[in-house]
Amino acid sequence: MHPFRFEEDAWLVAPRLIGAILTLDGVGGRIVEVEAYDRRDPASHSFPGPTKRNAAMFGPPGRVYVYRSYGIHWCFNIVCREEGHGAGVLIRALEPLHGMERMRARRKLAADRLLCAGPGRVGEALGIELGHTGMPVDAAPFGLRPSDVTVEVVSGPRIGISRAADVPWRFGLAGSRFLSRRFR
Template identity: 50%
Template structure:
């Protein structure tokens, strides 16, 4: 149990294009050592948001107080509140000064299943961390993690050697602008994704 996900992603993991990082994040582990205990899950679904030619990206119109973390160094957390209710967790990518990020949309719960189920109010394992809002709820990720360096506890990314067998590329969910861009990626046939 302890030490299983200690192989944290190093800085050079993020030293490549946002799309490459997004695809590489599939299969990696998101770990949160929270007050209620450790929760962790495998990333099975992500979306890329690009600085250039992507009107759906929060940073598309330049830097503001809200999207500032997106312009920070890659490997930073960008967490924001959407619809006044749900948090969305992103991994900042792209060079410093370039507002890009990868939205993590779904996890396969691996550690702390009971904690996650209680936070979510459901024990349905394939729905506990499916969808960006639900994922943050299950993992207790909030605005306080905004700007956090994802190399360090309590919130970090790890690699357990898992290899993705088949990767699917589709258009992103829930956006009106740039809805035709193929920037959503998920593990094929995975039962934990938020939707087909």
């Protein structure tokens, strides 16, 4: 049994990812903030049904879904539920731990606290590209291993959406200074 059980609902998988170590080519860190999205969720890219852009969300669980945000940023998701469903978890922030120099170089002048504090920043720091879509998240060049520490997970409304804005599907590591925003 895979420790993260990506075949289950995204809102069940999402809190399990808090504390896990995510890397791409050895660069990354501890996941401190995520959001869940589902097919029956008006805020989700998969809500209108399969399209060329969101095709990976309807593929096998445990794979990567990358999308372009605001025409500028690459954002990283892990596909959940059974193939054909259309659910996933957006990785919103990491505590940077591995490949610090590569992340600092990619992120230019950003302070360490801001290296991976937001989905676009995670994409830039790890070197996420559209071509990563469809790859398994727990095999090279990616790496994902369960948390080696006990974590306290908090939750709240998702950020930056207009529909289903009250659904508490944002999850974070309590008290982390590497969040994109504080939880209330």
